């Protein structure tokens with residue numbers, strides 16, 4: 029790897045000052061599973077890696093009655109092994125448990141997945157479905173942004189100079205809710221999503237009618253998408269076959285995939301409908317059992 | 319010349335001090351500077367698992383850890399597995415099952431298997447295959463490795479934490 033510097037600030041303020049001073053010559057190092065490869069292969073030219081894992085809040089996970097707050101650099105394994113998260117946020121666990129293999133999950137963070145801003149990042153559609161909020165720290169203090177507004181184009185996001193992602197917040201699931209994430213890849217593990225779908229639903233007290241739903245799509249547009257029409261079409265229905273078909277075709281219509289080595293656009297469109305139905309079925313099942 | 323960073327770490331139970339460059343990976347420091355060549359460089363991009371070791375009790379790819387990150391952390395490598403009493407049961411079973419040919423992937427598989435058995439002492443064949451998705455072997459076709467790990471599980475009970 030080319031010559032670089034390494035800094036490990038112990039506070040958020042120090043990290044922000046460093047990033048502000050260096051601009052795009054500095055890059056946050058979380059788990060390094062994207063960044064180290066990119067710098068080593070010369071795909072990203074920087075002068076300094078700013079390791080944020082020594083800032084206690086950045087790797088802290090807290091769950092309470094209000095919801096979940098995940099320090100942006102918390103590794104996937106700490107998320108999916110957490111008993112409360114396993115119980116109440118299975119839709120998030122789905123995504124954290126399929127990013128890379130075990131070795132990647134020991135390091136890879138959801139913050140890194142978001143900030144790398146790949147259209148195919150597996151955590152992003154799952155977080156969109158869960159209505160997650162990004163907590164951003166910067167020279168002017170803290171601001172919040174809905175996760176679906178975070179990515180702006182492949183590899184680019186809403187962070188301005190000096191800003192970093194501090195945490196991801198998810199509200200506690202409402203009674204009668206369920207969520208899931210599924211992706212399609214040609215092998216069983218360790219590949220990049222051809223299509224990824226995150227779904228969350230909330231059922232009424234009788235566990236029959238859908239009262240709220242969110243659907244996130246990955247790898248079918250320059251950024252992961254919130255497909256509002258498709259989700260809204262489920263509301264007020266019992267998620268019967270006709271309603272599910274309708275939601276799947278609305279999601280399909282919202283997808284604007286490209287053709288690449290992983291699959292052509294038509295194939296991706298087909299997969300969107302298949303995966304929306306499958307993911308929705310899991311989310312509904314979880315909601316009924318909740 | 320880039321400046322050297324001072325790092326204090328524990329490697330296989332031994333306190334170790336070293337000087338590294340910020341651009342070096344943990345794998346490079348271990349192999350090139352400390353001459354601990356058990357961890358191998360297969361791909362250098364996180365796909366093959368040949369560089370696996372334990373960092374603070376978690377299985378990681380050491381090619382995707384920057385050397386200065388290990389300051390104050392604990393590292394366990396394949397060199398720390400055998401004891402004065404002999405080979406670790408996993409090492410023994412890899413030999414008995416001939417679960418290696420060229421051996422480049424072997425330290426990674428053994429570390430990965432140890433990490434798995436610490437969490438799941440009675441894995442199914444499916445569990446073993448799923449856990450090792452991040453470890454590639456170019457030679458064996460995996461079956462012998464899977465059998466060695468399954469066979470080692472009972473002997474590892476209590477020894478693989």
Ligand SMILES: Cc1cc2nc3c(=O)[nH]c(=O)nc-3n(C[C@H](O)[C@H](O)[C@H](O)COP(=O)(O)OP(=O)(O)OC[C@H]3O[C@@H](n4cnc5c(N)ncnc54)[C@H](O)[C@@H]3O)c2cc1C
Nearest residue numbers: 056058059060061062063128137140141143149150193364
């Ligand atoms: C073998 C392998 C398999 C993989 N499999 C998958 C997979 O199945 N699915 C998937 O989605 N991805 C996969 N990835 C990609 C990668 O592991 C994930 O995107 C991961 O979530 C990145 O997290 P990280 O903590 O390692 O990020 P890093 O590499 O540390 O950072 C990624 C980018 O985000 C920036 N960044 C990180 N944290 C912050 C922050 N808090 N604030 C501001 N900027 C920040 C960094 O500067 C960098 O540009 C894989 C990678 C490898 C090597």
Ligand code: FES
Nearest residue numbers: 360361362367381
């Ligand atoms: S050399 Fe590290 S994963 Fe291949």
Ligand code: FES
Nearest residue numbers: 419423455456457
């Ligand atoms: S024995 Fe040669 S790569 Fe596995």
